[in-house]
Each structure stands twice: as C-alpha cells, then as structure tokens.
Amino acid sequence: MRQANLPLCEEHFTWWFERRVERTLRRYSMVGPGDKVLVAVSGGKDSVSLLCALLELSEEMGFEISSITLDLGISGYSEACVEASRRVAGELGVEHHVVSIRERYGFTLDEAVRVVRRPPCSTCGLIKRYALTDLAREMGFDALATGHTLDDMARFILSSYISASLDELVRLTPSSASGLPGVPKRIKPFYETLEEHIRLYAEIRGLEYMPDGCPYAGTAPTDFLRAFLAELEARRPGSLYSMVRGYLKHIRPALQAQFGDGLRELRSCSKCGLPSSGEVCAFCRLREKVLKRLGRGGGP
Amino acid sequence: MRQANLPLCEEHFTWWFERRVERTLRRYSMVGPGDKVLVAVSGGKDSVSLLCALLELSEEMGFEISSITLDLGISGYSEACVEASRRVAGELGVEHHVVSIRERYGFTLDEAVRVVRRPPCSTCGLIKRYALTDLAREMGFDALATGHTLDDMARFILSSYISASLDELVRLTPSSASGLPGVPKRIKPFYETLEEHIRLYAEIRGLEYMPDGCPYAGTAPTDFLRAFLAELEARRPGSLYSMVRGYLKHIRPALQAQFGDGLRELRSCSKCGLPSSGEVCAFCRLREKVLKRLGRGGGP
Numbered sequence: 001m002r003q004a005n006l007p008l009c010e011e012h013f014t015w016w017f018e019r020r021v022e023r024t025l026r027r028y029s030m031v032g033p034g035d036k037v038l039v040a041v042s043g044g045k046d047s048v049s050l051l052c053a054l055l056e057l058s059e060e061m062g063f064e065i066s067s068i069t070l071d072l073g074i075s076g077y078s079e080a081c082v083e084a085s086r087r088v089a090g091e092l093g094v095e096h097h098v099v100s101i102r103e104r105y106g107f108t109l110d111e112a113v114r115v116v117r118r119p120p121c122s123t124c125g126l127i128k129r130y131a132l133t134d135l136a137r138e139m140g141f142d143a144l145a146t147g148h149t150l151d152d153m154a155r156f157i158l159s160s161y162i163s164a165s166l167d168e169l170v171r172l173t174p175s176s177a178s179g180l181p182g183v184p185k186r187i188k189p190f191y192e193t194l195e196e197h198i199r200l201y202a203e204i205r206g207l208e209y210m211p212d213g214c215p216y217a218g219t220a221p222t223d224f225l226r227a228f229l230a231e232l233e234a235r236r237p238g239s240l241y242s243m244v245r246g247y248l249k250h251i252r253p254a255l256q257a258q259f260g261d262g263l264r265e266l267r268s269c270s271k272c273g274l275p276s277s278g279e280v281c282a283f284c285r286l287r288e289k290v291l292k293r294l295g296r297g298g299g300p
Numbered sequence: 301m302r303q304a305n306l307p308l309c310e311e312h313f314t315w316w317f318e319r320r321v322e323r324t325l326r327r328y329s330m331v332g333p334g335d336k337v338l339v340a341v342s343g344g345k346d347s348v349s350l351l352c353a354l355l356e357l358s359e360e361m362g363f364e365i366s367s368i369t370l371d372l373g374i375s376g377y378s379e380a381c382v383e384a385s386r387r388v389a390g391e392l393g394v395e396h397h398v399v400s401i402r403e404r405y406g407f408t409l410d411e412a413v414r415v416v417r418r419p420p421c422s423t424c425g426l427i428k429r430y431a432l433t434d435l436a437r438e439m440g441f442d443a444l445a446t447g448h449t450l451d452d453m454a455r456f457i458l459s460s461y462i463s464a465s466l467d468e469l470v471r472l473t474p475s476s477a478s479g480l481p482g483v484p485k486r487i488k489p490f491y492e493t494l495e496e497h498i499r500l501y502a503e504i505r506g507l508e509y510m511p512d513g514c515p516y517a518g519t520a521p522t523d524f525l526r527a528f529l530a531e532l533e534a535r536r537p538g539s540l541y542s543m544v545r546g547y548l549k550h551i552r553p554a555l556q557a558q559f560g561d562g563l564r565e566l567r568s569c570s571k572c573g574l575p576s577s578g579e580v581c582a583f584c585r586l587r588e589k590v591l592k593r594l595g596r597g598g599g600p
Contacts, residue, residue, distance in 0.1 A: 164546020246464020
C-alpha cells in the first residue's frame with residue numbers, strides 16, 4: 001500500500017481490501033440486512049472482483065447477492081465476456097443470469113454503433129445503464145451494484161470539472177436512489193478502491209477475468225484523462241482518493257445547496273417508466289432510432 | 301484561433317487579443333477611470349505582454365499604468381530579468397521601478413532557499429506576492445496587475461480540486477480586493493487568456509522577453525499538471541477556459557455560499573499591517589526565520 005506505506009502479505013491484503021469495501025458499503029449506506037443485490041458482471045477484473053468481495057461480505061452483513069451479465073452483441077468479444085462471467089460466478093457459487101440485449105431490445109451494440117453517430121463507449125454506457133436497471137427492477141432487486149472504481153469516479157469528476165457540467169457533477173455519487181417505487185438504487189462499492197488494488201485482489205483470489213480487449217476500446221475521449229490520472233496517482237499516491245472525497249464532501253454538497261435538486265430532477269419515462277430527465281428517456285429514444293434505421297419497426 | 305476556428309492576420313490578432321483583455325478587465329470590474337495600476341513585470345513573455353496590452357488599453361479606458369520589477373537575488377538570473385524588464389518598459393515609455401528584495405527585506409531568494417525547507421517556487425511566490433503588495437501600497441496604487449494566465453489559473457484550480465483544498469479554491473479569483481484601507485486590489489487581466497496567444501502577441505508586438513530559464517524551474521510539483529493541461533488544450537481546444545469559467549460561475553459561488561466568507565477571512569498582520577490569515581503574516585514569519593538563520597537579526 002503505497003499511500004499508507006504498508007507492506008501486507010497476500011492474506012492480509014485480501015482482508016484489508018474487503019474491509020475497505022465494507023467501509024464504503026457502510027459509509028454510504030449502500031446495503032441493509034435482507035437486501036437483495038444484483039451484481040453487474042462484465043467479466044473484466046473490476047466486476048469479477050466485485051462479485052467475489054460482495055460474496056465474502058454478504059454473509060456477515062446479511063444481504064443476498066445474485067449476478068447478471070449482458071450479452072451486448074459485440075461480435076467476437078461479447079461471447080467471451082459472457083463465458084468468463086459465467087465461469088467465475090459458477091466457481092464462486094453465485095446465481096448468474098445472462099440476458100441478450102438483441103433478444104430483449106431488438107438490436108446489438110454493433111448495430112447501434114453502426115447506425116447512430118454517438119461515440120461507441122457512450123452508446124454502450126447508455127445501453128448498459130438502462131438494461132441493468134430495467135432487469136434489476138423486473139427481477140425485484142433492492143440494489144444494483146456496478147464495478148465503477150475510484151479511478152473511474154476520479155475520471156468522471158475531472159471530466160465534469162473540465163466541461164463545467166453541473167448536471168453531471170451532482171450525479172457522481174457512490175449510491176443513488178431512483179426516487180421511483182420499485183426501481184432499485186444503484187451502488188458503487190468500489191467507489192473508494194483503486195484499480196491497482198483490484199487487479200492485485202483478483203490475482204490473489206485466483207479470479208480468471210477477461211483481459212481488456214473490447215474492440216471499441218481506445219475510442220473514448222476520456223482515455224487521455226485515464227492516463228493522466230494513473231500518472232498523478234503514481235507520482236502522488238492518494239491523489240485520486242483526495243480528489244473524489246473532496247468532491248463528495250465539499251463540492252457536491254455546495255452545488256446541491258446552491259442549485260437545488262432541480263439539477264437532477266428525474267421523472268418516469270412515458271414509454272418504459274424508468275427514470276428519465278425528459279418526457280421520454282435517452283434509451284427509448286436511442287432504441288426507437290436504431291430500430292427505425294435497421295428497418296425493424298418501433299419501440300415497445 | 302483554434303477554439304473559434306478563426307484565422308486572423310497579425311493586425312487583427314493584436315486587435316482581438318487586446319479586446320479579449322479589455323473584456324476581462326470590464327467583466328470583473330478590474331479597473332475604473334482614473335485608477336493607478338502598478339504592473340508587476342518579471343521580464344518573461346506574460347508580464348511584458350501584460351504591460352504592452354495594458355498600455356494600449358489604458359488610454360481608451362482612462363486608467364494610468366506604471367511598472368515594477370523585483371530584483372529577487374537569484375544569482376546569474378535576476379540581473380538579466382531586471383535588464384529585460386527595464387528595456388521593454390523603456391521602449392514602451394512606461395515608468396519603471398526596480399526594487400531589490402535584498403535591500404528592502406535583508407535577504408535574497410537564493411539565501412532564503414538555502415536556509416528554509418520550503419520548495420523554491422513556493423518561497424519565491426510568497427516573497428513576490430508580499431513585496432509587490434507592500435510596494436504598491438507604499439507607492440499609493442489602486443491596483444496591482446500580475447501576469448497570471450488562463451493556463452496558470454487552470455493549474456491552480458486543478459491542483460486545488462485534487463488536494464481538495466477549500467481555502468485555496470475560493471481564492472483563485474480574477475480580481476480580489478484586500479478589504480484593508482490603503483491596500484491595493486490584485487488583478488489578473490490575463491485570467492481568460494491562453495499563454496499560447498500571449499506568446500504570439502509578444503512576438504507580433506516585437507517584445508524582447510526573457511526566455512524561461514530560472515535555475516529553480518522544474519522543481520515545482522505542479523509542472524506535471526502544466527504538461528497535462530497543455531495537452532488537454534491541444535486535444536480539446538477551449539478546455540481550460542471552460543474549466544476556469546465553470547469554477548468561477550458555479551463551483552466558487554456555491555462553496556462561498558455554503559462555507560461562508562470565513563474561508564478567506566483576512567486580518568491585518570500585527571508586524572507589517574498587510575493582509576494575513578493569522579496573527580503574523582506568512583512573509584513576516586519567513587523573513588524572521590531567514591534573517592535569524594543568516595545571523596542578520598530579527599524583522600521590523
């Protein structure tokens with residue numbers, strides 16, 4: 001542990017790592033006893049580690065977990081992701097669901113990328129966010145857990161500082177309730193955990209995760225910020241945590257007090273009923289456009 | 301102009317550049333008719349350009365300017381800075397003062413760096429900030445103008461976001477009144493101007509500035525942020541302006557409203573009478589320590 005100058009053996013690292021996740025779960029009241037938590041698993045190191053750590057913590061903290069993997073339909077890649085996720089969930093003995101977005105919504109990510117001008121990673125993010133919430137609601141879960149890391153949060157926050165996007169800046173929280181009945185809250189148990197430590201945890205736990213290899217990787221405009229933040233953390237250990245905590249403790253509350261909840265006012269999408277900032281949610285609009293361009297007819 | 305995709309000839313660039321500085325002066329009410337403005341000139345591109353641009357604007361906006369250069373006593377460097385500053389001020393026909401900090405305060409920057417553990421750039425910044433305010437007050441100026449650029453402000457703001465320093469975050473304003481009678485306000489007319497444009501302006505105007513060459517350069521921990529921000533601006537033109545404006549329009553007002561003016565409460569230093577956050581200001585404390593270690597006896 002470079003921040004704390006703390007040399008740990010494998011066993012104690014694992015203990016320290018899981019205690020850290022527990023602290024995050026408790027600090028932001030992410031789960032309560034009896035809660036049913038759906039863990040989103042892509043097959044990468046972050047999500048398989050999340051599944052493993054939450055499984056460890058679920059017993060002593062008294063919540064239940066299940067897992068889900070979306071088959072996004074990225075040719076030559078999604079099959080392997082689904083397979084890796086299924087294998088890890090199986091080895092851990094956690095219930096695992098696989099849902100094909102082609103079957104459920106009528107189009108694959110590859111098709112969406114081909115017919116809309118939006119950047120691939122942005123389209124993918126929108127689809128995943130929507131589908132996971134949609135499925136967690138349908139399956140009656142209390143919370144949907146995603147593998148967003150401290151590095152991810154630092155990148156989103158930095159990006160919002162740069163673009164001066166207030167709307168985004170108030171949304172980058174560790175836990176967010178939908179405010180709508182039956183819609184599970186979204187939680188990020190790795191909000192305070194570095195990817196560097198997650199990688200180590202996955203290796204010590206012997207989790208066989210998918211290496212990075214998405215064909216759309218490298219196209220995101222924030223990849224450049226990712227490199228900067230990695231170097232920042234290497235030069236000044238603790239910087240990402242300090243930046244994210246500073247945001248959460250000072251910047252966000254101040255913005256919320258000044259500009260009010262109006263900033264993140266959500267209503268129910270008139271088509272699907274899930275949270276939306278407008279009359280029709282971004283996913284339903286995307287879906288309609290994609291199906292139309294593919295000649296497959298309208299929405300739900 | 302990459303942001304605006306605006307190709308300009310030399311004459312129109314100069315016109316555009318000075319209009320931009322004028323907009324900054326007016327937007328933040330930096331100067332009023334009849335004001336006496338002291339321009340801090342180090343001899344580098346930013347400060348000689350500031351002197352030139354303010355001279356151009358002073359007539360139509362009805363303020364008066366004079367200039368000052370500190371001889372910081374950096375061996376093999378300060379002499380050349382003073383010389384370059386004197387020459388540019390002479391060519392522009394602006395009154396110019398040179399003050400040696402060795403003569404006025406009893407020690408050089410080289411001596412201070414040798415005897416205190418503080419990083420050189422931090423010690424230098426403290427001395428310059430203090431001495432310039434002290435001299436501008438003594439000479440009866442209404443405002444002290446410094447050459448801080450948009451790049452500088454973006455770096456300070458980013459650094460404060462990372463370290464989550466609230467105290468700093470509310471202080472990074474384009475114009476700040478001291479709140480104490482007789483103490484001039486500090487203004488940054490290049491708050492919204494990129495160094496890239498300043499360099500071009502200096503060249504078109506034929507200003508012979510000192511190239512970077514401070515022997516302490518490269519020791520500042522924020523040099524790494526400087527490189528990142530330069531690359532950010534090159535990749536996404538307009539990013540620095542967006543970040544700095546976002547800070548000024550949204551983040552700072554929200555922090556100020558939430559945490560109050562207590563954050564930047566200033567009183568009068570009990571030794572020198574200039575603004576201080578404590579009983580004795582940071583400069584008087586530094587000076588006392590340096591003089592004592594050099595065996596030159598206490599402060600004023």
